[in-house]
Amino acid sequence: MIDERRPTGEGRRRAVIEGISPIVDGGRYPIKRTAGDVVLVEADAFADGHDALAVTLLHRPPGDAGWAEVPMTDLGNDRWRAEFQVAEIGRHAYTIRASIDHFATWQRDLGKRIEAGQDVSVDLLIGAELVEEAAKRSEGADRKQLAAWAADLRSDTSSDARSDLASGSDLATVMARNPDLEHATTWDPPLEVVVDPVRARFSTWYELFPRSHAADEGRHGTFRDVIARLPYVAGMGFDTLYLPPIHPIGRTFRKGANNQPSTDAADPGVPWAIGGPEGGHTAIHPDLGTLEDFRALVKAADRQGIAIALDIAFQVSPDHPYVKDHPTWFRQRPDGTVQYAENPPKKYQDIYPFDFETEAWPELWQDLEGVFRFWIDQGVTVFRVDNPHTKPFPFWEWLIRSIKADHPEVLFLAEAFTRPKVMYRLAKLGFSQSYTYFTWRTGKHELQDYFTELTRSNVAEFFRPNVWPNTPDILHEVLQHGGRPAFEFRFVLAATLAATYGMYGPAYELQEHEPIQPGSEEYLNSEKYQLRRWDLNRRDSLAPLITAVNRIRREHACLQTNDGLAFHAIDDDHLIAYSKRTADRSDIIVTVVNLDPHQTHAGTLELPLGELGIDAERAFEAVDLLGGTTFLWQGPRSRVELDPSVCPALILHLRPAVGTETRFANYR
Numbered sequence: 273m274i275d276e277r278r279p280t281g282e283g284r285r286r287a288v289i290e291g292i293s294p295i296v297d298g299g300r301y302p303i304k305r306t307a308g309d310v311v312l313v314e315a316d317a318f319a320d321g322h323d324a325l326a327v328t329l330l331h332r333p334p335g336d337a338g339w340a341e342v343p344m345t346d347l348g349n350d351r352w353r354a355e356f357q358v359a360e361i362g363r364h365a366y367t368i369r370a371s372i373d374h375f376a377t378w379q380r381d382l383g384k385r386i387e388a389g390q391d392v393s394v395d396l397l398i399g400a401e402l403v404e405e406a407a408k409r410s411e412g413a414d415r416k417q418l419a420a421w422a423a424d425l426r427s428d429t430s431s432d433a434r435s436d437l438a439s440g441s442d443l444a445t446v447m448a449r450n451p452d453l454e455h456a457t458t459w460d461p462p463l464e465v466v467v468d469p470v471r472a473r474f475s476t477w478y479e480l481f482p483r484s485h486a487a488d489e490g491r492h493g494t495f496r497d498v499i500a501r502l503p504y505v506a507g508m509g510f511d512t513l514y515l516p517p518i519h520p521i522g523r524t525f526r527k528g529a530n531n532q533p534s535t536d537a538a539d540p541g542v543p544w545a546i547g548g549p550e551g552g553h554t555a556i557h558p559d560l561g562t563l564e565d566f567r568a569l570v571k572a573a574d575r576q577g578i579a580i581a582l583d584i585a586f587q588v589s590p591d592h593p594y595v596k597d598h599p600t601w602f603r604q605r606p607d608g609t610v611q612y613a614e615n616p617p618k619k620y621q622d623i624y625p626f627d628f629e630t631e632a633w634p635e636l637w638q639d640l641e642g643v644f645r646f647w648i649d650q651g652v653t654v655f656r657v658d659n660p661h662t663k664p665f666p667f668w669e670w671l672i673r674s675i676k677a678d679h680p681e682v683l684f685l686a687e688a689f690t691r692p693k694v695m696y697r698l699a700k701l702g703f704s705q706s707y708t709y710f711t712w713r714t715g716k717h718e719l720q721d722y723f724t725e726l727t728r729s730n731v732a733e734f735f736r737p738n739v740w741p742n743t744p745d746i747l748h749e750v751l752q753h754g755g756r757p758a759f760e761f762r763f764v765l766a767a768t769l770a771a772t773y774g775m776y777g778p779a780y781e782l783q784e785h786e787p788i789q790p791g792s793e794e795y796l797n798s799e800k801y802q803l804r805r806w807d808l809n810r811r812d813s814l815a816p817l818i819t820a821v822n823r824i825r826r827e828h829a830c831l832q833t834n835d836g837l838a839f840h841a842i843d844d845d846h847l848i849a850y851s852k853r854t855a856d857r858s859d860i861i862v863t864v865v866n867l868d869p870h871q872t873h874a875g876t877l878e879l880p881l882g883e884l885g886i887d888a889e890r891a892f893e894a895v896d897l898l899g900g901t902t903f904l905w906q907g908p909r910s911r912v913e914l915d916p917s918v919c920p921a922l923i924l925h926l927r928p929a930v931g932t933e934t935r936f937a938n939y940r
Contacts, residue, residue: 287325287457291316291541294733295463301700301839302363306473310357311465318350323478324376326451327368329354332462334362336682338695344368344450354554358467360416362680363379368461371456375402375447379439386435390454396434400425403447406484410450415445463728471579471654472736473702474832476767476822477774478510479744479858482518482560483540492540492803495565499572504545504808506576508781508815513573514656514774516744516800518566520548520557522589525622529802530788542800544585544658545622547592553584553643563650570651573841574807582647585614585658585908587623595624601636603627613695622790641671644682648675660698661688672702685738691859700733705772710739710747710765715847716867720839723769723850727834729769729796737769742780744800746793752785757916759783759814762866764921767821768863769850771834778806781814817898824897825924830859838883847914853927855883862894866914881908886926895925904929 292315294303305311315325327346330339344352358364377471385392400422407418408884421443426436437443485501486493498515505513521541528534534541540559556566561562570580576812588594594601601872602624611627613620628634644655660668675682686703688695699706702882713722724738741762742751750758766773775781779795786796797804825831830852842849846868854861866873881888891906898919914920 275372281518282455284455285457286319286321286323286372286455287317287836288319289315289368289370289457289459289852290316290370292459292463294730296700296730298457299461299463300468301734302738304472304704305358305465305467306470307359307467308357308470309467310355311366312353312355313344313366313368314347314353315344315459316350316366317344317352317368319370319372322377324373326371326373326376327352328450329356329366330426330458330462331356331364332364333358333360333364339367355750360463361467361469363676364465364467367459369453369456369458371453373452374398374452375406375445375886376709378402379444382435382438382549386439392435393431396431396438398427399438403443405452406447406473407448409452410446414446414450418450421446439458467680468683468704469681470476474825475512475579475705475738476510476772477512477514477581477738477740477827478505478508479514479516479774479776480778481543481744481804482507483557484799484806489805492559494559495569499569500646500712501576502573502576506578508819510825511577512579512654512774514654514920515583517546517583517585517658518544518556518560519543519546519553519556522548522591522622524590527622527801530797530936531794531801532914539801540803542622543583544587545589546585546587547589547594549591550594552588552594553586554646567650574651574697574839577653579584579750580652581654581656582652583656584643584647586643586663587625587658589622590624592624593648598632598636598639600632601626601631602630608675611691624794625662637670639668640667641674642676644671648679648682653679653681654685655688656685657703658687659696660686660703661690665701668699669699669705675912676702685846696735698855700912705736708739708770710737710770711741711743711748713937714748714750714844714867719765719769719848722851723837724841727837732834736772737770738772738774739766740774741766742776744776744795744798746934747785747795748793750869751783752787754784755785756812756814757866757869759785760817761816761869761916761920763818764863764923765848765865766820768831768852768923769837769860771832775818778808778813781818782806782808783812783814820898821923824861828859828861828925830854830861837882840880841878842875844873846871846873847875847912849877851879851884853884860886861897862922862924864912864914864922864924864928866916866920869916869920872913872915874911877910877912879908879910884926892924892928893927893929895927896925897925 296303313329317325324844327344329342329344332339342356344354347353382392382395403418403422404608407415407422410418424437480496483493485497487497522545526534526539526540556563573580597745605611610624613623619715630666673682678777683704685705686698688698689707689753695706713719725731788794788796830836836853838851840849847864849864851860886892888907891904894903894905
């Protein structure tokens, strides 16, 4: 009979581990890093009584069976720290082990007894036993050396000689290499870190509709036309070219210009109404070219240093082959028709959503996963996923983990303009990057609060923001009414607040600003519904500014991460000021932006020079990277004035003063 009052488990594990950082939801989800990053780990570790602890960080790269060990440093107050570097992409593991260090406890107390002049002969015998036990669990040279030291501690030599041996660092080092782990506590299950290519942390996106980039007016654009556009995109400094869906477009309930029902067979339709007689999600719109043409585009882009990002939208037109071949994948209405997409009172009869509660959900999941694998086989490694928040969370967790198990280099961008907790959940499930609320954050304080949340809270462990000042669906009122200065300052904000940003072009650089009607964020004559013709050589194009800022981003490492973002005081609510710096403070950029596109504003900027590693008693240079002027500043406060009709933003590189040609100045 079992005595339920008898203690069970391993009651001799006295060490406690808690308060681990970084960790997401208690370890339910992995943290995220990119190749080459250093993961700094901290934890609280302690035990009852006064025994010394040995605390070790264990980490394991993908594919390895054993753990690498890093001793953790005691920071005081039972807090411990260590770090490890993640060199390869994939899913790494890490955990923490803590155990009572009987030898370190003995050596510490022996020192106190010797200092007090006490007889330590018995203590030396206790130490000999500890060393003998360590010798039994060690191997090779350590085993031989420890056995010899144990014998010395038991020998008849003088107490002083044995005490010197017992107190020595050589003995302590070898003992630490052979710890007693019988009653160690290890955090279980191990924590995980998903390591992505650097592009996941730092990338620059440009979106275009291939069909609007034909060399000849009036013709539907092709992949070959996009190849001809690559030098333009690369020349502005973009490294990711995002294409809306490239599949056949349905005819049933096709939309025409300005989202009106189509009455003209020439209307090209909406790319997100996917599927027709030509095929579905693994087919190409015949007017764009062939699969061979698409592969040629992927290869040509790669030669320009550009990754092709493909839109994956899991929805279909009524003409998609799935509707006929897999009718159970869609919800049937009582009148026998298929349930179309709705956002009452809006109806989208040209789009059928999948029914993820179908009895055939395993087959549906596998088929949709096959869509990603098909395009990966064509050379695509970056996907922008349309509306992932309208599909089940378990589906994405399964799909992304399955894909990345075979292709850890693949990245997923979540286009989920939805509630914060839903956006964060998708990021935890595996999405590499996420759209944000930046498009609607326009005031100084809301920008500061939002980006502080994204970069300074635990959100930064799993959520990578990709900020866009516009999209084909979103023309914010600031851009509608702010003129060229609004396009300039919103672009500078996006490119310097976040390490990854994107823009929908050429609408952005050509400052497309007319809404379909007052109060709407929908473009007039939207490219979603019709072919457009873009004059990329217009003299008022923002391309020169975009090119300059993207060059600055490439040249300054501090702009390639979100870790060093900090906001600074400036005494005008229309001016926002912030800096980014590398961990070693060797690269510091300060950006000041006038958020009012109509009026000049001036204010006193206050910089925390100590935090930035700048000597407050010495002059330093503030190099205006857009204007080309170098100013000599001293002290924490400087006057800044920005006229939006000239340039609504400053991007300043702070560095120690050199030479004699600079001068003390305020920027005006």
